[in-house]
Amino acid sequence: MRFILKLIAAPLALALTIASAVFSFALSLSGVLLGIISGVIFLAAAVLLFTGQPVGGVAWLAVAFLISCGIPALGGGVIKMLNRASGALRGFIFS
Numbered sequence: 001m002r003f004i005l006k007l008i009a010a011p012l013a014l015a016l017t018i019a020s021a022v023f024s025f026a027l028s029l030s031g032v033l034l035g036i037i038s039g040v041i042f043l044a045a046a047v048l049l050f051t052g053q054p055v056g057g058v059a060w061l062a063v064a065f066l067i068s069c070g071i072p073a074l075g076g077g078v079i080k081m082l083n084r085a086s087g088a089l090r091g092f093i094f095s
Helices: 002-050 054-093
Strands: none
Touching: 002 054
8 A cells, every 4th residue: 555655656746846946947037037127116116215205115115125035935935845745755755
């Protein structure tokens, strides 16, 4: 019975490993794009701050921060979760 479970777990571990690699690559590419977008939003927020609209400027600064730090951190967390699941399955397979 345990051998059958290991046979079932092997393709799942492979799929999780491949998905993790693909998502890591996509995260590195999207990090560049999100950095550019957050830079543009930061410049717009600076313009709003200096033209007398501080509330809008601070709000857009928060949006720029979330775009540059929040979204990549969320993606990194998902990738770590996939790696842990893949490692757990590989541990089961090779035990």
